[in-house]
Amino acid sequence: MFDLQTAIDQAKRITFMTGAGVSTASGIPDYRSKGGLYADKVDPEYALSIDNLQAHHEDFHKFVVENMYYPDAKPNVIHEKMAAITNQKGTIVTQNVDGLDRKAGAKHVVEFHGNLYRIYCQICRKQFDYQTYLKSDVHAADGGVLRPDIVLYGEPINPDTVNAAINAIAQADLLIVVGTSFVVYPFAGLIGYAQPDATIVAVNRERIALPEGAQMVLGDAVDVFAKLHV
Numbered sequence: 001m002f003d004l005q006t007a008i009d010q011a012k013r014i015t016f017m018t019g020a021g022v023s024t025a026s027g028i029p030d031y032r033s034k035g036g037l038y039a040d041k042v043d044p045e046y047a048l049s050i051d052n053l054q055a056h057h058e059d060f061h062k063f064v065v066e067n068m069y070y071p072d073a074k075p076n077v078i079h080e081k082m083a084a085i086t087n088q089k090g091t092i093v094t095q096n097v098d099g100l101d102r103k104a105g106a107k108h109v110v111e112f113h114g115n116l117y118r119i120y121c122q123i124c125r126k127q128f129d130y131q132t133y134l135k136s137d138v139h140a141a142d143g144g145v146l147r148p149d150i151v152l153y154g155e156p157i158n159p160d161t162v163n164a165a166i167n168a169i170a171q172a173d174l175l176i177v178v179g180t181s182f183v184v185y186p187f188a189g190l191i192g193y194a195q196p197d198a199t200i201v202a203v204n205r206e207r208i209a210l211p212e213g214a215q216m217v218l219g220d221a222v223d224v225f226a227k228l229h230v
C-alpha cells in the first residue's frame, strides 16, 4: 500500500509539480476551469495572449487587473508543507504565477509561467511594482507598454526556465503532482524527464492520466497535506 508520508521521508530529492488547484484554497480561482469566473464573458486564452497584448493593450491590462491579482491571498497548508519539504531536499516547479510558494518561504522554486508581481516596460525593460501597474500600463517616460513577467498564450517559455524545470525533475527520486489535471503542455510533458525508477505520485480529487506505474492519492490536497509531518 502506497504511503505518501513514507515516500516523502525516504526520498532523497523531491520535486513537486503544481498547478492552479494548489492556489484555489487560497482564494485564487482557476481561470481555465469550467464554470470559472469568466467562463461566459471572455475567452481567457485570448485575453491572456501575446496577440491581445500587442493589438489591444488596454483590454489586456483591464482583464489582467480585474481578474488576475489577489495581493491579499495567503499561502495555504499545501504551499507551507511544500516549502518546508523542498527547503530541505527539493524543488517546486509551478505553473502558478501568484508567487505564493515564495510567500510561503520556499527557496527552490521554478516559476514555469513567470510571476504576475514582476512588471517590466517592454521598451526600456525597467522593472515596476505591481501597484504601479494596477494604475496604468504605460511607462510615461518612454510610452512603453508595461506587462507582467508571465508567459502569455502564444509565447515560448524562457529556455533557462525550461532547463531549470527539467533538471529539477530529472534529479528527483520522488515526483509529486498537485493541483493540476496535467493537460497543459509543455508543462505536462516535463514528466517525461523523470528518472525511470523515480516514484511518481499525483494528489488529486479525481484520477488523472499519469505514466504507467504512477501512484494516485485521491482526495483534497488541503486534507492530504495537512496530515503530513515535515
Ligand SMILES: [Zn+2]
Pocket: 121, 122, 123, 124, 125, 126, 139, 141, 142, 143, 144
Ligand atoms: Zn520604459
